[in-house]
Amino acid sequence: xxxxxxxxxxxxxxxxxxxxxxxxxxxxxxxxxxxxxxxxxxxxxxxxxxxxxxxxxxxxx
Amino acid sequence: xxxxxxxxxxxxxxxxxxxxxxxxxxxxxxxxxxxxxxxxxxxxxxxxxxxxxxxxxxxxxxxxxxxxxxxxxxxxxxxxxxxxxxxxxxxxxxxxxxxxxxxxxxxxxxxxxxxxxxxxxxxxxxxxxxxxxxxxxxxxxxxxxxxxxxxxxxxxxxxxxxxxxxxxxxxxxxxxxxxxxxxxxxxxxxxxxxxxxxxxxxxxxxxxxxxxxxxxxxxxxxxxxxxxxxxxxxxxxxxxxxxxxxxxxxxxxxxxxxxxxxxxxxxxxxxxxxxxxxxxxxxxxxxxxxxxxxxxxxxxxxxxxxxxxxxxxxxxxxxxxxxxxxxxxxxxxxxxxxxxxxxxxxxxxxxxxxxxxxxxxxxxxxxxxxxxxxxxxxxxxxxxxxxxxxxxxxxxxxxxxxxxxxxxxxxxxxxxxxxxxxxxxxxxxxxxxxxxxxxxxxxxxxxxxxxxxxxxxxxxxxxxxxxxxxxxxxxxxxxxxxxxxxxxxxxxxxxxxxxxxxxxxxxxxxxxxxxxxxxxxxxxxxxxxxxxxxxxxxxxxxxxxxxxxxxxxxxxxxxxxxxxxxxxxxxxxxxxxxxxxxxxxxxxxxxxxxxxxxxxxxxxxxxxxxxxxxxxxxxxxxxxxxxxxxxxxxxxxxxxxxxxxxxxxxxxxxxxxxxxxxxxxxxxxxxxxxxxxxxxxxxxxxxxxxxxxxxxxxxxxxxxxxxxxxxxxxxxxxxxxxxxxxxxxxxxxxxxxxxxxxxxxxxxxxxxxxxxxxxxxxxxxxxxxxxxxxxxxxxxxxxxxxxxxxxxxxxxxxxxxxxxxxxxxxxxxxxxxxxxxxxxxxxxxxxx
Numbered sequence: 001x002x003x004x005x006x007x008x009x010x011x012x013x014x015x016x017x018x019x020x021x022x023x024x025x026x027x028x029x030x031x032x033x034x035x036x037x038x039x040x041x042x043x044x045x046x047x048x049x050x051x052x053x054x055x056x057x058x059x060x061x
Numbered sequence: 062x063x064x065x066x067x068x069x070x071x072x073x074x075x076x077x078x079x080x081x082x083x084x085x086x087x088x089x090x091x092x093x094x095x096x097x098x099x100x101x102x103x104x105x106x107x108x109x110x111x112x113x114x115x116x117x118x119x120x121x122x123x124x125x126x127x128x129x130x131x132x133x134x135x136x137x138x139x140x141x142x143x144x145x146x147x148x149x150x151x152x153x154x155x156x157x158x159x160x161x162x163x164x165x166x167x168x169x170x171x172x173x174x175x176x177x178x179x180x181x182x183x184x185x186x187x188x189x190x191x192x193x194x195x196x197x198x199x200x201x202x203x204x205x206x207x208x209x210x211x212x213x214x215x216x217x218x219x220x221x222x223x224x225x226x227x228x229x230x231x232x233x234x235x236x237x238x239x240x241x242x243x244x245x246x247x248x249x250x251x252x253x254x255x256x257x258x259x260x261x262x263x264x265x266x267x268x269x270x271x272x273x274x275x276x277x278x279x280x281x282x283x284x285x286x287x288x289x290x291x292x293x294x295x296x297x298x299x300x301x302x303x304x305x306x307x308x309x310x311x312x313x314x315x316x317x318x319x320x321x322x323x324x325x326x327x328x329x330x331x332x333x334x335x336x337x338x339x340x341x342x343x344x345x346x347x348x349x350x351x352x353x354x355x356x357x358x359x360x361x362x363x364x365x366x367x368x369x370x371x372x373x374x375x376x377x378x379x380x381x382x383x384x385x386x387x388x389x390x391x392x393x394x395x396x397x398x399x400x401x402x403x404x405x406x407x408x409x410x411x412x413x414x415x416x417x418x419x420x421x422x423x424x425x426x427x428x429x430x431x432x433x434x435x436x437x438x439x440x441x442x443x444x445x446x447x448x449x450x451x452x453x454x455x456x457x458x459x460x461x462x463x464x465x466x467x468x469x470x471x472x473x474x475x476x477x478x479x480x481x482x483x484x485x486x487x488x489x490x491x492x493x494x495x496x497x498x499x500x501x502x503x504x505x506x507x508x509x510x511x512x513x514x515x516x517x518x519x520x521x522x523x524x525x526x527x528x529x530x531x532x533x534x535x536x537x538x539x540x541x542x543x544x545x546x547x548x549x550x551x552x553x554x555x556x557x558x559x560x561x562x563x564x565x566x567x568x569x570x571x572x573x574x575x576x577x578x579x580x581x582x583x584x585x586x587x588x589x590x591x592x593x594x595x596x597x598x599x600x601x602x603x604x605x606x607x608x609x610x611x612x613x614x615x616x617x618x619x620x621x622x623x624x625x626x627x628x629x630x631x632x633x634x635x636x637x638x639x640x641x642x643x644x645x646x647x648x649x650x651x652x653x654x655x656x657x658x659x660x661x662x663x664x665x666x667x668x669x670x671x672x673x674x675x676x677x678x679x680x681x682x683x684x685x686x687x688x689x690x691x692x693x694x695x696x697x698x699x700x701x702x703x704x705x706x707x708x709x710x711x712x713x714x715x716x717x718x719x720x721x722x723x724x725x726x727x728x729x730x731x732x733x734x735x736x737x738x739x740x741x742x743x744x745x746x747x748x749x750x751x752x753x754x755x756x757x758x759x760x761x762x763x764x765x766x767x768x769x770x771x772x773x774x775x776x777x778x779x780x781x782x783x784x785x786x787x788x789x790x791x792x793x794x795x796x797x798x799x800x801x802x803x804x805x806x807x808x809x810x811x812x813x814x815x816x817x818x819x820x821x822x823x824x825x826x827x828x829x830x831x832x833x834x835x836x837x838x839x840x841x842x843x844x845x846x847x848x849x850x851x852x853x854x855x856x857x858x859x860x861x862x863x864x865x866x867x868x869x870x871x872x873x874x875x876x877x878x879x880x881x882x883x884x885x886x887x888x889x890x891x892x893x
Contacts, residue, residue, distance in 0.1 A: 004284055008268075012291045015264045019257055019298065026253045032245060 149218045165213035168197070171232040173205045173225070174243055184317060188224050192216060207232065244372065254303040255365050258358035261299035262351075265292045269351035289341045292350035300334050304357045306364075320509045322544045325516070329539035330357065333865060336532060347533065352866035356540055359873025363880050367549045370884045374560030389424035390416040392468065399468075413471045417462045425458040426473040426480075434464030486570035486817065487563065495572045497840055498555060501547040512542045512855075519859045530861055537858040541868035545876035546847030551840055554883035558836040561886060566820025567829045574815050577799045578833035580780045584725055584826070585733040585771060587785030587793060591803050592722075592734070592750060592823070593712040597631035601709040605684075613706040617698055619647045620660045620669045628696060631710055657696065667700050675699040711742065717824045719750050724827030728834075731779075735762040735770060767793045784826070785814075801826065836886055843879040850875050 025031065094101045160168040173185065185207065189198045194215030200207045209221060225232040233243075268288040271280060307330060310323030333349040340346035390401040395414040406424040409415070414430065417423050423436070435447035438460045447463045450456060456469060459480040475481065516538040523531035558575055562568070569575070586592055602610040618636030621629035647660040647667075657670010659678070668678040676683060679699040698705040715721075722732055734752060736743045740760035747758050759770065771793060774781050783797030794800035794814055802814035803821060818825060854871055857863050863871070 001281070001284075005287065008284075008287050008291050011264065011267070012294050015260055015295060018260055022256045022260070023253060026249050026256065029245075029249075031252055032248070 149222060159218070166196075166210065167213050167218070168208070168210040169218070171207045171209060171222075171225070172243070173200070173207060174231040174233065174247075184313070184319075185225055185230060188227070189221065192221065192224055195221070248368070248372070251361070251365050251368060254306070255358070255361045258299050258303040258354060258361050261295045261303070262354035262358045264295050265350050265354045268292045286341075286344060289348055289350075292348065293338060293341050296334065296337070296350045296354055299354050299357055300330060303361060304330050307357075307360075320506060320513065322505055322509050322548045324509055325512045325539045325542065326360065328513070328516075329536055332532070332539070333536050336536075349536070349865050352540075352864075352869045355866065356869035356873065359869065360876065363545060363549065363873065363876035366877070366884060367553045367880045370553045370880070370887065371556045373887060374556035374558075376560075390418070392416050395430070395468065409471050409474050411472055411474060415469050415471060417467045417469055419462055419465055422461050423456050423458055423467075423469060425471045425475075426478045427456055427458075427469040427471040429454050429456060429467050430470050431468040432466055434462055434467050437461040437463050483568060483817075483819070487568060489570055495555060495576055497551055497576055501551040505544050505547040508542075508544045508547065512539065512544075515542075515855060515859065522859075523861065528861075533865060534858065534861045536865050537861075537863045537868040538855060540865055541854045541858045541863055541872050542851055543847060543854075543872045543875040543879075546843035546879045549876065550843045550879035550883045553880060554836055554839050554843070554886055557883060557886035558832050561832050562816075562829055565825045565828050565832075566818065566822060567825050568817045568819050569815070570817060571815040574799065575833050575836050577780070577815070578782070578830060579837035581730060581782045581799060581830060581833075583731045583733060583774055583779045583781045585735060585774070585781055585783045585797065587735060587767065587783055591784045592718045592746060593714050597628055597710045598713045599631055599635035599708060600711040603707040603709065605704040605706050608705055610706075613698060613708070616662060616667065616705075617669050617696075617708060619662060620650070620658050620667060620698075622647065622650075628710065632708070665700055667698065667705075669696055669698045672697050675704075679704055711745065714746060714750050715821075715823055717822055721823030721827055722750055722752065724824060725830065728827055728830050730782075730830065731757070733757040733759070733770075733774075735759045735767045737762055764793060768796055771796050784818075832886070839882055839886060843882055846875070846879060846882075 094103055096102075162168065186198055186200045189195055189207070189209060192211075194212045195209065196212065197210035198207065207225075211218075211221065222232050268291055272285060272288070304327075307323050307327045310321060311327035314321035314324055330353060333353045336346070337348040337350050337353065340348050389404060389406050389409060391404045391409070392399055392401050392414045394400065399416070401416050409425050415424060415427070419434070429450055429452050431452055433449075433451040436450045436456055437447045438457065450464075450467070455472070456462075456467070457480065458473075458478045473479075516535045519538045520531045520535035523534050555575060559569060562575075599614070602613050604610060604613060608616075614632065614636045618629075618632045621632045647662045650658060650660040652658050653670070653674060656674035657668055659666065659668045661667070666678065668675045672683055675697040676699070678701055680702060681704075683697070683704055695707055695709050697707055726732060732752065734743065734747060734757070736759065738760060743758055743760040746752075752758060759766070762770065771781055771783065775796075775798070780799075781797045782799040782801060783794050784801045784803065785794050794802070799816065800814040801816045801818055803818050816829075850871075854863065854868075858868055
């Protein structure tokens with residue numbers, strides 16, 4: 001039972017650490033756009049580049 | 062900013078000889094003096110004088126004493142905003158955002174920072190109205206902007222900014238980039254406060270649950286005490302950081318001797334916290350840390366949702382003001398060389414030729430000179446499908462060229478463009494507070510006062526009964542009441558609905574639009590032109606000689622070739638559809654304005670045009686039977702000695718007109734069509750559109766008749782929406798409760814209607830009616846809920862049957878419910 005004297009203050013410290021982490025995440029803009037990245041992964045913004053790379057690749061073959 | 066750099070160096074040189082405040086040299090005899098630290102001090106300008114006065118009035122006059130200490134410059138010790146204010150009086154600074162009128166009249170748009178609730182907005186409005194020299198103030202809650210008009214002779218801009226600052230808010234000149242940054246900062250702050258409250262709530266609950274679940278005495282007192290201290294440590298940041306906006310809000314209200322919804326909330330939070338701390342320190346009594354953190358979290362959650370919902374609505378409106386590209390590819394020597402030169406969009410003048418590449422936005426209004434492409438006009442219409450454009454068509458600045466490159470000759474720039482008219486109209490609408498919102502504001506104020514009184518009564522009643530529960534029950538009363546339906550949900554619903562309307566291409570230009578629209582019983586189409594495309598088409602070709610219809614069309618089209626008349630477009634269109642080709646060209650074409658065209662085809666002289674014009678060539682009268690009393694506009698074709706044909710033209714209904722009328726009818730609106738046209742034409746259109754006997758069709762209606770008609774309807778108690786072109790029928794439109802103009806886009810400036818149908822899609826009317834009704838329904842539901850909830854919860858709390866944590870849960874659930882209900886308006890919800 002005496003372990004609680006350590007564990008309860010530890011839990012407080014853990015929560016405060018979480019608060020600091022959250023503060024960091026929010027101020028660095030981790031939550032500014034919660035929708036865009038989900039779509040970005042599906043967007044082929046690399047397509048034009050690939051088109052440019054095509055001719056040399058043909059040369060290799 | 063320049064002035065500050067200068068003032069800093071000047072201060073070092075010699076303060077005594079210059080302006081007492083900034084140290085700049087005094088221009089001749091000083092006209093401005095301020096009484097500071099026991100002496101009259103000379104000031105170089107009204108700006109400095111005002112700042113000095115503010116500092117003295119704020120009891121900070123000591124600042125001037127400490128300032129003379131070496132190295133202590135004003136920049137270091139003055140709040141940032143105070144330094145900025147004086148510079149706003151400079152002409153050069155004002156140039157970019159202040160509109161100048163006659164005789165010192167000024168107007169500007171300011172952006173407010175720190176608006177937490179509609180009450181702040183109200184407060185700013187009241188304070189500004191009382192300033193001498195202010196002649197117009199309107200504050201918009203959704204966009205957090207203030208539109209203010211003042212007279213420069215009586216008032217300085219810095220005084221206006223300072224008045225706002227005294228209320229506890231900050232005003233900036235409106236600037237889109239600045240605004241985006243502000244909004245982001247604000248959003249991050251809200252999110253952090255919410256997250257902090259969430260973490261605090263979760264962990265405090267962890268400590269509270271064992272106590273709740275165990276029987277008395279099961280937990281050793283020293284552990285219970287330990288958990289209380291842990292809860293206290295975790296609740297402290299929640300109260301100090303997350304809940305600070307409630308304290309600021311309450312303080313602001315009290316400082317101005319009014320009661321807002323933040324006052325009971327702040328009182329409850331502070332009361333519960335102090336009592337819990339006391340109980341923890343003393344080691345006896347009840348603690349409310351769990352209820353407290355939950356209350357703060359859920360309340361912030363509701364406010365966060367409301368702010369997000371408002372931001373979305375604003376984005377829908379602001380989308381309009383962003384799309385102009387910063388630079389344009391100018392083609393200075395257009396026809397000779399297509400070499401481009403990049404120049405700032407702001408520097409474009411009418412007549413410039415620009416190249417708009419595929420994927421670029423068109424920089425200003427203009428006409429296409431070369432190229433064929435498709436343009437996305439979603440900006441105007443909300444319609445994502447691109448519209449085909451070719452040489453000769455007009456394009457609107459801000460729309461997106463999605464096809465091939467276009468050469469565009471600029472016709473209108475800056476404030477004259479369609480886009481800027483739209484933005485101005487939308488701003489005006491947002492600046493006007495609808496009656497819904499005014500009412501909600503008023504009630505919310507007295508509601509909060511009533512809550513305080515009830516809480517006091519509760520406390521006194523339980524005290525006098527000798528109960529220890531008096532404090533707990535008073536807190537419960539403060540916490541359980543929920544004015545959110547009024548203070549949060551009504552503005553949120555209105556903002557969401559306005560955003561929806563502009564999304565479907567209906568631009569509200571007045572604040573009352575939503576509430577009036579919802580009450581509409583009759584829709585009057587002011588003229589057939591609103592139901593038709595305003596584009597002639599060939600209805601019928603009646604041969605009068607022995608030529609076949611196709612040949613007649615080809616001949617007619619050949620004659621009209623190159624004429625810009627709408628008739629010519631119709632004829633060429635019909636001829637293109639007709640089979641066959643004409644092997645010969647028309648020559649010797651002669652246009653007679655208002656009469657017709659004469660030309661030679663295959664050596665034969667032909668005329669097309671009015672009966673008189675063609676008759677003069679034919680040389681014999683037209684058989685009476687050939688021209689029936691007919692509705693359609695008609696042209697005749699003839700050659701010397703022979704009438705060849707009569708071509709009837711009419712105006713095609715808009716493709717969606719029928720669907721729109723059906724939808725309106727289904728929504729319970731009565732349809733009326735008033736037209737100045739002859740009966741046959743009106744009835745033909747009416748038949749085509751499925752307008753039946755139940756609807757009311759009036760032909761040959763003069764503007765006077767239309768006016769009487771609308772008045773008669775209104776006398777019968779109908780609420781009339783009038784759809785017209787917004788230009789020619791202004792008096793009739795003005796008479797209707799709601800006037801809707803068909804905005805082809807170009808004539809927007811002249812349109813003076815409550816609402817403009819930017820998309821030209823009539824079905825948007827029925828959709829808009831749906832949105833307006835849904836808004837009214839949602840607001841009604843919310844208010845009904847608020848009345849029911851408070852009527853039940855408050856007496857229960859006063860009786861002591863609701864503990865603080867249940868009260869916090871109930872109140873928060875209620876505000877989430879109403880805010881969520883309002884947010885439904887974003888996506889076509891609210892139908893139930």
